[in-house]
Amino acid sequence: MRKSANKKAKSTIFIIFGGTGDLTKRKIMPALYNLFLDGWLPEKFAIIGTSSTKMNDVKYKGELLASVNEFSRKGKSKKEEWSEFASNIFHQAADITDASTFKPFGDYIEKFKKEWEEETPSVVYYCAVAPHFFCTIAHNILIAKLDNSPETARIVIEKPFGTDLESAKALNAKLLTLFQENQIYRIDHYLGKEVVQNIMAFRFANSIMEPLWNRNHIEHVQISVTEQIGIGTRGKYFEQAGILRDMIQNHLLQLLCIIAMEPPVNFDADEVRNRKVDILKAMRKIVPSEIDSMSARGQYGSGWIEGKEVIGYREEENVEPHSNTETFAALKLYVDNWRWQGVPFYLRTGKRLFKSASQITIQFKEVPHNIFHCEEGNTPKKNRLVISIQPDMAIQFQLQSKSPGLEMNLNSMNMIFDYSGVAKSETPEAYETLLLDIISGDQTLFMRADQVEEAWELIMPVLNFWENSKTADFPNYPADSWGPENAEALIARDGYHWFNLPEKSK
Template identity: 60%
Template structure:
């Protein structure tokens, strides 16, 4: 998210993808890089090298990627000659991440590129592999002298970044012993979404919002990220993770930081990230005796979604039949600083919910004195600012307006900024933004080490309590619902209810 983006005309890029034959590469990384190429963002000198154990030729690798791009790119394959030109920059390296030969081969590619391009290339190591390989790969890169140039070498780490505070500290310690923090890109694809990026623009480019953005005018904040899907073929991974690790520690706390952060002095990456860390440090830590009152966990049972019967979580492949893993989490947080003192932040996430959506709802306090008669305000509701990340991309303000007619009757109306209605061009995928920022060296949208650690530290009391105490109520919500009843009670105790945008009717 560089302040001024432009094509990388003066730079040379070597992009190594560990896990080159994996799902992330085929569905996200290559389609994103191809779209950047089509739009003219990549430099003349670039090369993408997939690494994998599969014994295949570079041409076989390119043929497989061509099929993937046709299936998963937002604009499909496009012109055949365009793909062929892009494919000429793609290579494959049969590799074993534990073998010295792999890193010797990487070094050979770097030397060859340096000589061919007559320039020092920017070398990006993208770790699209299981988290257990992060440390060994980084260590091997260091052992073979492939990480020492802080001006050119960068490493990209996918989530999850650790499974708890101790493992995150250990991984950070290892990575920062090899790389400078400026070389480490901890990627969270949520931060690359257009609507998420627009939170910063919406907040800090509009003077009318700042006077209202505090405890004096805001009643409460909700962040709700729900999924209609179950765990699918990720049962084995998910049963070791759960909703708290998989969604809250990264995606949802990132959204909370963007909403709650103080205005940065400038738009430099570390200044923005400093303000995010300030939010996490200001969030009220839970004592064990407070967890039951302020958190809810859930696990879905079987049910029906869109006319199809779906299994319960414990019936999913790879899941323990007595699993204690949560597929739903709701938490009430407070931020103990001047801006937010006393304002509750409610977070909710879950699988097999009634709809898939990511919505931030900011509810403002009611008017101080009601002048309208009771009959005029039958549909009264407090003003809301609603940021919808999915399924639609929009920002709307809900206010009260007079209904047409001779009598004075008020009802809520929406003032809407809708991406699809305002902008006619295609919206870049999140990975396009994040990969371009990696190449540009802009870390604004990437998590810093201390931010990861602060997020884990905040959640550890909840995680420890939930892990150490088996739930006797699981499963406690059916598929195609809004989660456990206790989640409704969590927010209803304060006089609120969970907000959801109405589903649009399918045409």
């Protein structure tokens, strides 16, 4: 049996635009079902999926059941539990470009308001559609006179939030004429990951961390998100985006903000987001003359991954044969404030790399004076804090200790907090965390308009430079490598090297 429903959560109506799409089936609906099973959904809720195709509720529920059985972390659903959950699901055909087809949504809202007469429900408009429809949907919600009250109505949009600074500003300006900022939930699934959230707890709930968390003790920081996969069927999108837009502008910069931010006064959403914006504003501007020394780009060629031959980026479907789009990007960034002055932050991400992994590595400085023998293997190595987001979820401190024996020989040891070993319950998926926050009206993990714009402003010089200057050496790294040589040179110039996961066993 499922747990009791969350009686503290306000009754909620979800209207999902793109209700038959891939995002809904793979992420949104499994997440809502898992929240239901774990007792986090309110006692009274309704889910209205919309698409351009006319479909009865039974057929729609059948399609969603197949998706939940395939993609839910809990596995195949039980008949009674699914039946109870599905009794709250409805399908309504609509043309998202035609406000007149939105009228049935208003009828649904009024119907549930009457049925749930003890309180006014929250209404969540989830835009699980292509970004160019966000403003159209928001505008048609107003034309159709659907619930737009700041107290009850929320609109959710997925990344990308614009394609550059100008388009991001235009998107924010338009949305803010239709909804208030506290109603807009810009969702970035990376911020919902359990380990990402735990970074703030790790930093701000442990008094021993604060004295170490500054330029006096930290030498440099690396943030890497590497992927074995290529672009798959996303060629048309990726040709317009590139990895700099797709990953660094949002995911990696948000991770940097969490690592570098000052302690907030409290855990209020705007207080936390204010501290993140402070970091983005403190980022050293990248000037065109320094782009070559502050960045590296690459594009994957053909190769072999896990015994299978894979094609190069330019041979992928819907990719130009002479494409200049980068599938790998690395940046060296600085935060110009008292805490971080002079500490480099290295960001790296790419496709078709040696291993899929997301990790943050904080490298501490050497001991000020080495009292041990300087023989090879007996010199103290630098301490390192490694935060693994995927594939493993763990936080480990790499320290030095004496090896057993009669001589004073040093050896590295790891103090590890491993989620797989200590978690008493299943770790929720990122979308479960974020959807629950939307239901609760908590915007802490969602990007604010000024955050989005500051992030775009930071990378625009690199973006413009790369788009206006062709590179003659693409493709410049083979599949199953750690990326192009210029990425190694970027960090090697400062005397460092990238921290890669251990190689695969042969």
